[in-house]
Amino acid sequence: MTTNQLTIGSLFSGIGGLDVAAERAFNGRVAWHCEIEPHARKVLQARWPDATLHDDVRTLTKDSVLDSLANTSIPGVWMEAEMGRGGWFKKLDEQKVAEAVRMYERGMSCAPIAEFFGVSRAAMHSLLSRRTTMRPQRRSGKDNHFYRGSEAHDPAQNLAEKAIQRGVLVNPQVCEECGASYRFKDGRTAIQAHHDDYNKPLDVRWLCQKCHHEWHKHNTAIAKEVPAEAPQIDVICGGFP
Numbered sequence: 001m002t003t004n005q006l007t008i009g010s011l012f013s014g015i016g017g018l019d020v021a022a023e024r025a026f027n028g029r030v031a032w033h034c035e036i037e038p039h040a041r042k043v044l045q046a047r048w049p050d051a052t053l054h055d056d057v058r059t060l061t062k063d064s065v066l067d068s069l070a071n072t073s074i075p076g077v078w079m080e081a082e083m084g085r086g087g088w089f090k091k092l093d094e095q096k097v098a099e100a101v102r103m104y105e106r107g108m109s110c111a112p113i114a115e116f117f118g119v120s121r122a123a124m125h126s127l128l129s130r131r132t133t134m135r136p137q138r139r140s141g142k143d144n145h146f147y148r149g150s151e152a153h154d155p156a157q158n159l160a161e162k163a164i165q166r167g168v169l170v171n172p173q174v175c176e177e178c179g180a181s182y183r184f185k186d187g188r189t190a191i192q193a194h195h196d197d198y199n200k201p202l203d204v205r206w207l208c209q210k211c212h213h214e215w216h217k218h219n220t221a222i223a224k225e226v227p228a229e230a231p232q233i234d235v236i237c238g239g240f241p
Helices: 017-026 038-047 062-071 094-105 110-117 121-129 155-166 209-218
Strands: 006-011 028-034 052-054 088-090 191-194 205-208 229-231 235-238
Touching: 006 017, 017 028, 017 235, 038 052, 094 110, 094 121, 110 121, 110 155, 155 191, 191 209, 205 209
Parallel strands: 006 028, 006 235, 028 052
Antiparallel strands: 088 229, 191 205
16 A cells, blocks of 8 residues: 555446545545446445546546546645646646736736746646637747747746736836835836745836845745646546446
8 A cells, every 4th residue: 555645537436336445545535536327426426525526438538637636626636737757747726827827818928927837838828728818829939829938047037027028017117115216327227026925926016126125134025836746647447337
């Protein structure tokens, strides 16, 4: 028996006899069932109220399985997944998914959003396309959804800089704390984008350099959470069709 709890998917589930055995044998939790018979479905719903119940194996697809994982309330099962090498996945919870959608709807493209959350551009496009209306992709260079730019040294600041370049964020040229408005000798503005929370790169406050440094002297911004990695489905079990 393994020590880590595994995630289980169940085909032709019946009333879940094999699923009970699988949970005990693998120290796991069933995330979804697939069963068409009405009485058996009632038994499954009663025994596994937190698992998603699919009704027909002929309509069970990769997307429907991902959606069932996204909607599950089972602790430890991620809200959104992206296939990587070796069958591993990146974890994005509800808050991260909502923030990704919000960033896209405010005008950011897939590439910097995917880079910020550490998933592939294809996965981010798939995530967004199921939750919002996608813009036309007739763009070139850095404006393309799948532009492969350089690695961000500081993800939140890097994405905020791109948002400024695209006009998504507009520098008011006035400090929100002291009202100062000036430039350095080399022509650069002294008003800088400041983050209280690095998980929300488009939520900035505009501070002059002095106020910016003063804030960081006495405060610590909320650090960016790193998505955890976990396998999507560890075990598939099932009865006879």
